[in-house]
Amino acid sequence: MLGYPTKKKTQPKVVNMANLGMTLESDIEATNQYYLTHNIAVIHKKPTPIQVVNVSYPARNKAKITEAYYRTPSTTDFNGLYKGKYIDFDAKETNSKTSFPLANVHEHQIIHLNDVNNHGGIAFLIVGWKIYNEYYLLPFKDLKIFWDESRNGGRKSIPYDFFKEKGITIPFSYQPRLDYLKAIDILLGQV
């Protein structure tokens, strides 16, 4: 019988945000996937820690979690391996035009990045300025200076000018989306 095509069952109901460059996190995940498939680096996002309280088994071999809560992570979101080096970072976005508020960074992230830095890893933040559509790699040692200053009664943010003048720009393109390893090459003086 002819007629209008029926709605395909396989049609996705939910738009996959990871393909639209909607968030900094999904851009980094797409970039990591590019690095992995092109054999450039092995970097993954860690799963969000969740405390599972109750699980039911509606079918054999199928566990359904019915009660769970988000937990505070004890580390950063991303880590991995590039050119034999351990790298570790978190990604932050700001809507500000003038400064990146340090309230965006949690103390446990500072402690963790400091540990990484002390043990010879490459620790940093990726900071996205939404209004300018600009992305920077902020090395932990620079972040640490502003963090310590803020804890000693100083300013609670990092001025945009600091990023403009001293930051390492991360190029935004189609593939890879956010080529932050280029910025790491600059950081390591390998360019």
Add this chain to the structure above:
Amino acid sequence: MLGYPTKKKTQPKVVNMANLGMTLESDIEATNQYYLTHNIAVIHKKPTPIQVVNVSYPARNKAKITEAYYRTPSTTDFNGLYKGKYIDFDAKETNSKTSFPLANVHEHQIIHLNDVNNHGGIAFLIVGWKIYNEYYLLPFKDLKIFWDESRNGGRKSIPYDFFKEKGITIPFSYQPRLDYLKAIDILLGQV
């Protein structure tokens, strides 16, 4: 009023399994905590990946996950940083007396450890023999030989004798519980 001491309110109702050496995973987590607090290494277990489907908000600022499912991890359970080196591993236990079945290892773990190995990281398994109460570090290159053999129609397990003869023993003690970095030092020829 004198009498028998009443039950203290702070008495824990639930026994903390992490303190009893009940599972290999909890022993490794306790060891990682020891390494971290003693400034030896920065190694963490990754959270179990969970796909969240529904969240309710029974109270302000309190998210309760009401429907979620376990997802298959794309990497191993543990990674981190030791002496400037990236390390990555999974932990496995067997009840066998004679051989470690390769069915305990998933293909995505082999692929991931192979990537880590190729990019200059230290990739391995920690294998626990429950019956003997023995623990070994199995370097990825050894695991790979047996894995490839099994994929080519060969044996589907690694004999206990191989561990006895070629394995690197991990000492079990009170603190740290499972000092696997000692085994890595041997692997790196630093002893």
